[in-house]
Amino acid sequence: MAVLNEEQTMLRDMARDWARTQSPVTAFRKVRDAGAAIGFDPGAFAAQAEMGWTGVIIPENYGGSDFGYLSLGLVLEETGRTLTASPLGTTTLAAASALILGGDEAQKQAWLPRIASGEAIAALAVDEGARHDPRAIAATAYKSGDGWTLSGTKVFVAEGDAAHLFVVAAQTGQGIGLFLVPGDAQGVSRVSRNMVDARSHAEIVFDKVVLGADALIGPENGAGLLDQVLDRARAGVAAEMLGLAVQAFEDTLDYLKTREQFGEILSRFQALQHRMANQFTQIELMRSVVEGALEAIDAGRDDIAEKVSLAKATACETLHLVSREMIQLHGGIGMTDEHHAGFYIKRARILENAWGNAAFHRERFARLAGY
Amino acid sequence: MATAEMTNPADALEDFRTEAAGWLAENFPKSLVGKENLLATVEGGGDSDPEAVAWKKAMGEKGWGTPTWPKAYGGGGLSYREARVLQEEMGKIGAWNPIGGMGVMMLGPTLLEFASEEQKKIHIPPICRGEIRWCQGYSEPGAGSDLASLKTKCEDKGDHWLVNGQKTWTSGGQWADWCFALVRTDTTRKHEGISFILLDMKTPGVEVKPIRMISGTSPFCETFFTDVKVPKENLVGEPGQGWTIGKRLLQHERTNLSGGGRMSRQHGPSLSDMAKRYVGTDDEGCIADTDLRMRIVRHEMAARAFQATARRVMLESKGGNISLASSILKNVGARITQERAELTLEIMGMNGLGWSGDGFSQEELGATRGWLWGKAVSIYGGTTEIQNNVIAKRILGMLDHQ
Structure with missing residues (x-):
């Protein structure tokens, strides 16, 4: 165990206690047995949001606590122990990182507070094949009018069934760019995949999705x-x-x-x-x-x-x-x-x-x- | 650093960095860069080079060879953070620690914990100055992995102890000045009959015979004790407490010898550079033999995980705690040391199997001997199998299989 500060120790103990008493493996079994496509327990996620775990890496001025990645890692370790079915890692760590690292002020204001409160679930849509390969991206985003038109198919998108926002990697002509695509945008469709872990790994089709200029996070050649x-x-x-x-x-x-x-x-x-x-x-x-x-x-x-x-x-x-x-x-x-x-x-x-x-x-x- | 707590700790640490860098620049002769001889602390040597002698003396007097030991006994009195800064500053200019050996790695920490005030004052300062070479009298011909079955007898003769018996695998016994040994003061009880004594190797009745090993060298000895008189004050702790003390010392040995100490630093060229030199590269500049390349990668990643664990153990062990992870260092360190040696040989092909003489570089001959010598790492200080028993029983609470 890394040497923790007082806040981290408290957070870890709290997560351990919660996972053991409120979210034991039997809770996961219920989610599995229910067989819902979203693949998680909204009650468990709401409880996590209530305790502030959804804002651990998010800066304070966007509604988070800015405790850092090790702190969130401690929570994910404890909830991982009991297989807690929650989108916590995907939305508040993976997808939120794209906004924290690459987002401009308006983009952060638009999404981070909602992610930090657990109101919005964000997902990272990168891979297009069964094996992870961030260089093999065929999805495209063309400049059109003031903004972009994005097309492509992303597979096995974790929390793809419930996501309110996708962070999508697509070829811009200058390289790979990252785009914010609301889940309810015209041209976005989802196909659930029933996987061994009973969690959500959906195929997401983006068919000529029209986006504003503010959809691009970071540079047009954003592979870095x-x-x-x-x-x-x-x-x-x-x-x-x-x-x-x-x-x-x-x-x-x-x-x-x-x-x-x-x-x-x-x-x-x-x-x-x-x-x-x-x-x-x-x-x-x-x-x-x-x-x-x-x-x-x-x-x-x-x-x-x-x-x-x-x-x-x-x-x-x-x-x-x-x-x-x-x-x-x-x-x-x-x-x-x-x-x-x-x-x-x-x-x-x-x-x-x-x-x-x-x-x-x-x-x-x-x-x-x-x- | 009494002032360290008074000011901002980060500033104090930077002040110490400046101080350390200044002292090192003044005292470490540039001519000694790359001339570190790891065996010197065991075998002696280096005495012919006046600059090496002066460097050892300077570090010994400063106490920085044993940086975190108390000043009162000749140590550096530094905090772990300061010691790390010192190590970083030494690394920057290629300075190495001339103070080492078993006194530093094993005995000193044990004495600090168990010895009387007088024993500490007598025995620790010479360790800090690198003046006394210690050897370990633990194993016997009939007591290897089952160390507690040791028989070397230590009788109370009123004004002295009388020691009779035989030790074996005494590392550096032929060069050692003193020996710390486990001896039997009570034949009626197994573990509780063992005591921990300190013994001057010049005492009449001590005889040492080097053992020739597969590597062609003789780093180990047989040590015979025949009616050896040991002063009463040389017993550490209480009679019968030797097993407890001896086990604690083994923890230091396991952490240091092939664990988090000096051995975790890799010396010489990286395996990757060596492989590129011997095997060649492909169009992209990668090691040409793809199978070998991936095994080198696996090894390097394992080594990095090991180093990260050694660092974690050090951080977690502050304030007298023993990190649970320390129990894995011996086995993992041994595995990595031996894997590196085997990969080195494979990279060199037949050139890595030369025994002596023409046709082989020093690097190649060194690789051969190091490979053979390294087979000891998973045997000494508790074999890999014994370590696994210790983990299973003491840490995991699995019941004794015996």
Whole structure:
């Protein structure tokens, strides 16, 4: 655990307490069973907004508390532990970062206060294929009249079913630009996708959507801005993954301490002890790099990209390991729908794919380091 | 830095930076850049170079070789932040720490915690000045991973202790001035029968025989004790408290030896540069062997995660806390050290397997020997398997398998 200040400790404890008592895994099961396309619990999100978690990275003059990315990461870790179904990370971290980093005063005024209050949900619409590739963008935005006309199809857009606002990456002719597209704009249509984690990952079609000149965030060749936004989104996902890994590991450990075979508690078997010691080791390494990435963002360091790719690659590999071990070490019971082990491995694979898998981030790290 | 708390801490830290940079510029001879000999703190050496001698003396007197130890015992009395600033300033000019060895890494911190005031005053200042080389008398031929089964006998003879027995894998035993050892003062109880003593290697009855290893070197010794008389005041803590003290010392060893200490810094060229030199590059300037390239990347990322964890452990361990993450440093550090050595060999091909003589560069011969020597890292100070037992039992609370 990073060394926290008093506010961060309070926030973390509050999030932990809330997740355990108000949003346990059984709450996620209800969302899953309900099968609604929006894929989250509006009540849980409203409660989070009530507690101010929707404004953690947003500056105070736009209705946030400006506590920083590590602080929001702590919340996402705690709610990730219990698989809380909420758009918190997507709207208030990923999409809000685009406005904070690239938005002008009017754009910030128009959206940040609404995101900070939880009234508006924003989503990041970048990828157009099944594998993350921010360079492979075919969506276009042409200048027309005073503004822009945007067309293209974005796939697996997290929280796409409920979003009030999309931050869309599109080719401007000068490069890749980021555009603010209201969810109710003419020409925007959504197709829900039913995925293993029962959360929202919608296909969004933008058909000649007419936008004002003020729709463009940042420059017309904004690939650099997109990279910065994606790095924040990746760090947020990594924080959620840390929560999943820690909880999956703890639940497995608890199980080994209660299950008996051959007249022995399973945790007495050295073969299992060493597998758990190995997972513990990997999770500690994961925590160091995930917190390191969030701290680097807060400190505005110049090696954020490297640190984020290190964090996301490590998070992917570690959560992959821990979620597989969770099933194997629980045995048959872990494969039943009645048990929650399946929820963890399903959400884990979705998050591993989100904004670049381990291989993507190893290659990115290698390029950045000149290998 | 008594004034540090009085003013703005950030300003005080910058003042200290200026002070440290000034002192280093005055005392570190530029001729010593790149001449750090990591073995010197164990084996001695460097004595022939008067500038190295002067540098060691200056750092020793300033206490900055042991920057966070109390001034009262010859340490630098710096805060962790100041120590980090000092390290940064040293890094900027290529200055290295000439004070090291087991006294610094293991014994000193243990004495600070458990020794009597008099023992601290006698034994810590020479460690800070780099004057006394210490060795560790722990393992025995019949007590390796099961260290607590050690048999070296230590009898109370009224006005002295009488020690008889054999230790093995005594690192640097042939060069050491003193030895800290675990001995048995009570044969009726296993863990509670062990005591921690300090022993002058020049005492009659102490005999040292170097052991030749697969690397061709003899960094370890067998040490024999035959009727060795040890003064009463050389027992640390209480008789029977040795296991507690000895385990605490191992924590320092595990953090330092292959963990967060000096070893976590990588020396020499990066694997990537080496691979480009030996294997070549593709059209984009990347390492030509794509399979090797990705394994180097994985290794480098693991090393970075390890360094981040070592830093986290240091920050979390302020104020006497022991970070849970410290328990993983030994295993991870060992894994990374050995992986780096194996990758280096792979990069060099047959040139990385030369034993001596013509046809091989110094770098290549060093890689071969370092690779073989490095196999010790996952064995000494608690094997990887023992470390996993410790994590499973002490941290995860899984029950004893025995």
